[in-house]
Amino acid sequence: MVKRVGVLALAADPVHIGTGGYSIGRVDNTIVRDPITNIPKIPATSLAGTWRYYTCLEIHKYFKTDYRLHRTSRKEKPLSDILVEEAPEWVKGYEANRYAALKCAGQDESPGLNIADVEEKDTGHCGRCLVCRGFGFSKKDQSWQGMIFFSDLNILFFPVFTREGTRWISTPSLMQEAGLLGDAETEEEEAIKVCFTGEEVEETKEGAINLGWLYLPYRWEKMNYRGLKIGRWELRAEDIVLVEKEFFSSIVNSNLEVRTSVAIDPLTGAAREKALFTSEAVPRGTIFKGEIRIFDKAAFAGLLEEELPSEQQLKNALEDAGRFFHTLGIGGMTTRGFGRMHLVLTDIEED
Ligand SMILES: [Zn+2]
Structure with a gap:
């Protein structure tokens, strides 16, 4: 009844999901963090709101120009007449898309209206x-919870510039949970740097690496690394550094991008006095992981006027609309070089 789709995201720009005027230390515009681990994340609410908007944009582009802006212009026309030829199955195969508009995203401007009066x-x-x-939606005569449930996107690999070049930091348990490690003792084992602390450091260390201000001893450990690919980008075993989970949060937090800007005085066109401010962001190259659950509500279909979109239609919609994350981005300052992400969805699996 509930299916799951894994989400992997590679930040192509620094990503800033702000907390709205909450400051820590020298940073004025802070980003959202997980309250338990203190590690920055992309909250499901930002993801769902942005994805909803991008799905509307994606449908919108398949309406013929005359029918794009106003639903009233589509009255009594079959869906096939309203859409362009190239519309994908999830757009043309779901009849009620004839009512779709950009207004289906964002806050509902007329929640007091009955569904039948929208057109x-x-x-x-x-x-x-x-x-x-x-x-999901909520109108005067009906409310509906929605069928797509988003999780937060959490950091899976975090890039840090070391004296050996850029390395992607993670922990053994994060890699395990992400299904990136197969059973040990196979032929395709690859050596991965694992940092460690404790008494046996002097006897067993094989080198040391700087991760920002931390300097940690490591040894090579053979692991059955399954590989990670996002688009054309591939994470190689030699670029991974695993640390104990106690260190992960401080490595991430001390290597965030902090950008300083200054407000411009509209009268003089120059920097305004005392208007310097700083913003935090998760750096480009960070890899996030999350999941989407799709709740098949076929059993409820009788309560509604129309049938429901299928899991596959919803998944295909998310996948096509997800490409907008790579052009329009997510979060704050997307017009100033922030926010683009490359998203990849896995196939639908039983939960
Ligand atoms: Zn709608």
Whole structure:
């Protein structure tokens, strides 16, 4: 009944998901962190809101120009007449997409309207299209929870510049949970640097590496690393450094990107006095992991006027719309070189 789809994301720019005016130490614009581990993350709320908008944009692009802006213009036209030829199956194969509009994203501007009146009044969430059914809506006569459940995106590998070049830091348990390590004792074992502390350091260390201000001894350990590919980019075993999980949070937090900006005085066009501010961001090259669960609500279909989008239609919609993360990005300062991410979804699995 519930299916899961894994999400991997590679930050192509620094990513800033702000906390809204909360400052720590010398940083004015801080980013969202997990309260338990203190590690920055991309919260599911940002991901879901942005993805909803991008799914609307993706549907929008397949409407013929005349039918794009106003739902009223599509009245009594079959879906096939409204859409361009190249529309993918998840757009043209789900009849209620005829009500979709950019207004199906963002806050509903007319939550007090009945679903049946949306087409006539042409305002707010439609309550019918794949976006409204997939992400949820609330109208006067009906509320619907949505079928797509997002998790937070947590950091899986964090890039740090070392004297050997850039290395991707993680912990053995994060790699294990991500399914990147197979059973030990196979023929394809690869050597991975594992940093360690404790009494046996002097006898068993095979080198040491600087991770920001930390200088940690390591030894090589043979692991059955399954490899990680995002688009054309591939993480090689020799670029991975594993640390004890107690160190991970401080390595991440002491190697974030901190950018300083200054407000411009609109009268003089020069920097305004005392208007210097700093913003934190997760650096480019960071790899995040999360998951999406798709709840197949076929059993509820009888309660609604239309049938529901299938799991595969929803997954394909997320995948196509997900490409916008690589062009328009997520979070703050996306017009100033922040926020682009490369997203990859795994195949649908039973939960
Ligand atoms: Zn809608």
